[in-house]
Amino acid sequence: MSDCFGSSGALLDVSEMLAHIRAAAPMPVGREHVPLAQAVDRILAAPIVATLPLPRYTASAMDGIAFAYQDRRCFRLVGEALAGHPFDAAVAPGEAVSITTGAPLPAGCDTVVMAEDIIVTGEWAKLSRPEAVGQGQNIRHAGEEVAVGDSVLSPGTPLGPAQLGMAASLGHEYIEVHCRPKVAIFSSGDELRRAGDVEDAAPSLFDANAFSLAACLKRWGADVVMTDILPDSLEDSVSRLSSASRQADLIITSGGVSAGQADLMRAAIQQLGQVTSWRVAMRPGKPMAFGHIEQIPFFGLPGNPVAALVTLMQFVQPLFRQLCGMTHWEAVKWHAISEQSLKGRFGRLDLLRGRYHIDAQGVISVSALKEQGSHRLSSLYDANCLIELPADMEACDAGTPVTIQPLGELI
Known part of the structure; x- marks a missing residue:
């Protein structure tokens, strides 16, 4: 002892x-397995490896028409492809289909032009600016974001909205967390x-x-x-x-x-x-x-x-x-400019309660609260940061760069 x-x-x-x-x-x-809906702000305990590609299939990134690039003049419209309702037949040369965002790209098509750049007359469509069309444009290719076998999320990752959305996109109903x-x-x-x-x-x-x-x-x-x-x-x-x-x-x-x-x-x-x-x-x-x-x-x-x-x-x-279970956590610290002279004591770290603000140019300035007594709990909710005066800095003048710790998770 x-x-x-x-x-x-x-x-x-x-x-x-x-x-x-x-x-x-x-x-x-x-560790425990929890439903995805209950995993917000938990810490991932096991890696998530993709067993599916993202996107799942090659799809349109725009509402418009889909066609083969070499035929980019005039097309006969032969059908439509919708998200959830694909066009199942192959598109022949000189043909095109109407397509919506997220709809699977029909066989025979490799390019999509947005609806605003199309002139439709009956069952025929032509491009208003064919010279501006690039082959493969407005296409989301299967697996371009995540390929099968990719390590998507590592253990120790905090699970926020984006991470949970990714897990859901890969079909996870439950997830292993600490x-x-x-x-x-x-x-x-x-x-x-x-x-x-x-x-x-x-x-x-x-x-x-x-x-x-x-x-x-x-x-x-x-x-x-x-x-x-x-x-x-x-x-x-x-x-x-x-x-x-x-x-x-x-x-x-x-x-x-x-x-x-x-x-x-x-x-x-x-x-x-x-x-x-x-x-x-x-x-x-x-x-x-x-x-x-x-x-x-x-x-x-x-x-x-x-x-x-x-x-x-x-x-x-x-x-x-x-x-x-967090593996890469570090305290948040920012650099700021002191708006006043500050006094500490040599040989110790002084943490002064302060208020920072950010100007239109993104410069962070900070000033210390007048009351610094450690019995004054109100000084913490009057503050929005702690100002660090390190052990080798007994005092500093106005205009001196200092380190601050935002209090967002504390107050």
């Missing part, structure tokens, strides 16, 4: 903390109570972190199986955390990791597992722990609401995405 809790020792650099988390290398939590990671979330302290509980005589606070952390994780695809408050009781804390380790793939606590707090988190973790990383050089979010409870990954996040959500975004998210 490792005792990494405490106020002594050097702070871990953010990159070191992330390296410790990556080294834990949790495997995705399992299971949603089960997450247990705890807030720590006797001073906390749930929203709606009757207030007693002792001063107390409503627990906000369990709701905000759970909401964020659900957006990422978690199955939140437990939200609870850990009391200031070693026996109860050990019992509830141990129970969580048998139900969840990931355990998150908030509060109880700051030096000097009157809590029993350290003792509880020492009984159940180990903390391998502790205290990170980042603001907000310095008092943060990472380890395992009975082999289940564990994060101890700060108790302040903003710090809890920011550390969730920076450190929990990479491990959670790995549990989901």
